[in-house]
Amino acid sequence: MDQERLILFTGHFGSGKTEIAVNYAIKSAQSGQKTILVDLDIVNPFFRSTEVKDKLEECGIKVISPNFAVTTVDIPSLPAEIYSVFADKSSKVIFDVGGDETGARALGQYFPYFRQEHYRMYYVINIRRPLSSTAEDIISMMQEVEQKSRLKVTHLINNTNLSYETEIHDIIEGQAIIEQVSKSVNIPIEWTAGVSELLDRLPENIGCKLFPIEIYMKPPWQQLPQGKPFRAQN
Amino acid sequence: MSKVLMKGNEAIAEAAIQAGCRYFFGYPITPQNEIPAYMAKRLPMVGGCFLQAESEVAAINMVYGAAGAGARVMTSSSSPGISLKQEGISYIAGAELPCLIVNIVRGGPGLGGIQPAQSDYFQAVKGGGHGDYHLIVLAPSTIQEMVDLVQEGFDIADQYRNPVMILGDGMLGQMMEPVEFKERKPRQLPPKDWATTGWKGDRPRAVINSLFIDPQVLEEHVQRIYKKYEAIKANETKVECYNCEDAEIIVSAYGTTARIVRSVIELAAKEGIKVGLIRPITLWPFPADTFSSWVERDHVKAFLTVEMSMGQMVEDVTLSVGGRKPSYFYGRTGGMVPNPFDILDEIKKIRGGNR
Numbered sequence: 001m002d003q004e005r006l007i008l009f010t011g012h013f014g015s016g017k018t019e020i021a022v023n024y025a026i027k028s029a030q031s032g033q034k035t036i037l038v039d040l041d042i043v044n045p046f047f048r049s050t051e052v053k054d055k056l057e058e059c060g061i062k063v064i065s066p067n068f069a070v071t072t073v074d075i076p077s078l079p080a081e082i083y084s085v086f087a088d089k090s091s092k093v094i095f096d097v098g099g100d101e102t103g104a105r106a107l108g109q110y111f112p113y114f115r116q117e118h119y120r121m122y123y124v125i126n127i128r129r130p131l132s133s134t135a136e137d138i139i140s141m142m143q144e145v146e147q148k149s150r151l152k153v154t155h156l157i158n159n160t161n162l163s164y165e166t167e168i169h170d171i172i173e174g175q176a177i178i179e180q181v182s183k184s185v186n187i188p189i190e191w192t193a194g195v196s197e198l199l200d201r202l203p204e205n206i207g208c209k210l211f212p213i214e215i216y217m218k219p220p221w222q223q224l225p226q227g228k229p230f231r232a233q234n
Numbered sequence: 235m236s237k238v239l240m241k242g243n244e245a246i247a248e249a250a251i252q253a254g255c256r257y258f259f260g261y262p263i264t265p266q267n268e269i270p271a272y273m274a275k276r277l278p279m280v281g282g283c284f285l286q287a288e289s290e291v292a293a294i295n296m297v298y299g300a301a302g303a304g305a306r307v308m309t310s311s312s313s314p315g316i317s318l319k320q321e322g323i324s325y326i327a328g329a330e331l332p333c334l335i336v337n338i339v340r341g342g343p344g345l346g347g348i349q350p351a352q353s354d355y356f357q358a359v360k361g362g363g364h365g366d367y368h369l370i371v372l373a374p375s376t377i378q379e380m381v382d383l384v385q386e387g388f389d390i391a392d393q394y395r396n397p398v399m400i401l402g403d404g405m406l407g408q409m410m411e412p413v414e415f416k417e418r419k420p421r422q423l424p425p426k427d428w429a430t431t432g433w434k435g436d437r438p439r440a441v442i443n444s445l446f447i448d449p450q451v452l453e454e455h456v457q458r459i460y461k462k463y464e465a466i467k468a469n470e471t472k473v474e475c476y477n478c479e480d481a482e483i484i485v486s487a488y489g490t491t492a493r494i495v496r497s498v499i500e501l502a503a504k505e506g507i508k509v510g511l512i513r514p515i516t517l518w519p520f521p522a523d524t525f526s527s528w529v530e531r532d533h534v535k536a537f538l539t540v541e542m543s544m545g546q547m548v549e550d551v552t553l554s555v556g557g558r559k560p561s562y563f564y565g566r567t568g569g570m571v572p573n574p575f576d577i578l579d580e581i582k583k584i585r586g587g588n589r
Contacts, residue, residue, distance in 0.1 A: 014239070014240075014241060014244075014410055044408070045264050045265045045348050045349075045404070045408065046265070046349065046404065046405075046408050047408060047409070047410075126239060128237070128238050128239045128412075129238065129239055129240075130238055130240060130244060130248065130272075131275070133238075161239065162237055162238075162239050162412040163239055163410060163411055163412055164412075165237065165412045219405065219409050219490075219493070220405070220490075220494060220571040220572075220573070221493045221494040221496065221497040221574060222497070
């Protein structure tokens with residue numbers, strides 16, 4: 001796993017940050033690392049990492065959620081508990097940040113802490129999302145995210161997908177466009193993410209490490225355990 | 235055009251723009267905020283106008299004005315906001331103006347909650363505002379269908395000079411699916427010669443009005459609108475029947491709930507229980523004839539309506555079934571989404587005579 005203690009996942013709205021952050025947290029915990037996941041998403045009302053809190057806690061991960069997340073309050077406010085992750089340096093901390101510059105704004109208030117410690121800030125890209133299909137659009141959004149968060153993106157992730165209709169050519173096209181982004185802003189592509197059935201079929205020369213993910217964010221008609229309504233257990 | 239991955243709300247907004255909508259007036263409310271946010275970003279790029287009004291009441295009256303001037307115009311909101319818009323909606327229906335109104339339903343009553351619900355069915359199909367009128371109410375159940383029905387909805391509104399409502403729910407608004415914006419064949423639409431675009435003396439003055447002081451004139455006006463509704467019933471009713479051949483229990487559901495019922499049908503089949511689905515796509519006009527056509531079949535033992543409400547559409551189902559077969563209801567409310575296994579349990583209870 002990465003050396004840095006503070007790991008941030010940012011990106012365009014709907015780029016798949018949450019899914020990747022959840023998978024990353026589980027991998028981190030499985031490697032024996034004390035892990036905390038901070039749901040910093042102030043944009044999405046549902047499909048948030050807090051919804052899989054049970055699963056994460058089963059893996060030994062501590063989840064810090066906005067006050068009232070997945071309840072009926074429109075604007076989740078951020079709990080003071082978040083400050084504790086900067087004080088106690090024994091855990092790896094994964095920040096699942098809300099989409100676009102709007103979501104990145106939530107990071108701004110923690111700037112003094114990020115300045116004191118090395119952090120790794122991923123920028124997750126899915127070129128099949130609206131307004132992010134060209135290198136120019138991606139770069140312009142990424143720069144807005146950097147401005148609002150007052151932090152610098154350190155690594156890119158290709159998470160190009162069409163949900164359950166993803167084909168490997170989607171991922172390959174994504175890789176080509178994100179390579180243009182990478183060259184232009186001089187930030188490396190760290191991973192190509194996707195479900196393993198697809199990643200296994202990618203050509204060898206894809207050029208970066210693979211990050212196989214499991215899908216945790218599901219609509220309620222897909223594989224709900226018996227007797228459980230679709231709702232996070234707070 | 236290749237597919238893109240979109241949230242339901244974004245897909246509605248993009249579909250409207252591609253259908254030629256250039257005016258959006260609204261006021262923010264969860265869980266539909268991605269619609270105004272997308273419109274605010276995109277409309278200026280295509281020469282349109284996005285305006286966040288000071289309230290829902292103002293927004294719907296801006297829609298009234300723009301529709302009266304012949305523009306393709308829309309607004310969107312969620313349950314409490316749609317309640318605020320009802321007066322304007324009644325005026326728009328009375329003045330026979332085409333527009334698209336999107337309701338991404340959340341739990342109610344009152345401010346309720348922000349999680350998905352279907353408890354605005356009565357409001358959408360039985361009036362909502364005052365007076366004798368109907369909205370044409372379309373209920374998509376996938377993001378692709380949202381795109382298709384938004385585009386179709388604008389055409390239907392123009393063809394009949396009647397407001398159209400897209401009735402979604404928070405789940406459909408928030409979930410992401412791949413969608414395609416297909417080339418579509420637009421309908422042959424009548425010219426908007428009634429629009430108030432400025433009277434230059436070359437035609438009779440166009441008047442947009444819903445006030446008729448003389449009761450006889452008002453009655454004639456309403457009766458004429460109701461003749462139009464008969465044509466809409468005959469031409470625009472849409473419904474999907476799935477797995478109904480040989481079905482013992484026919485479940486009726488729309489929107490998100492219909493997706494859940496499809497999972498239930500699979501689960502039931504594994505246990506040898508034959509379950510079918512009647513999914514109304516137009517909630518008004520309601521596909522009553524489709525229910526009538528299945529009700530007489532011997533293999534159909536009972537009807538079950540599943541909703542994210544305390545039971546609203548079930549009244550139309552029961553009316554259509556007309557006492558010829560039993561009609562049951564199962565629902566969750568307040569933003570709770572029914573679990574497929576719980577629905578299956580209801581089906582088993584009905585089969586076992588325990589309901």
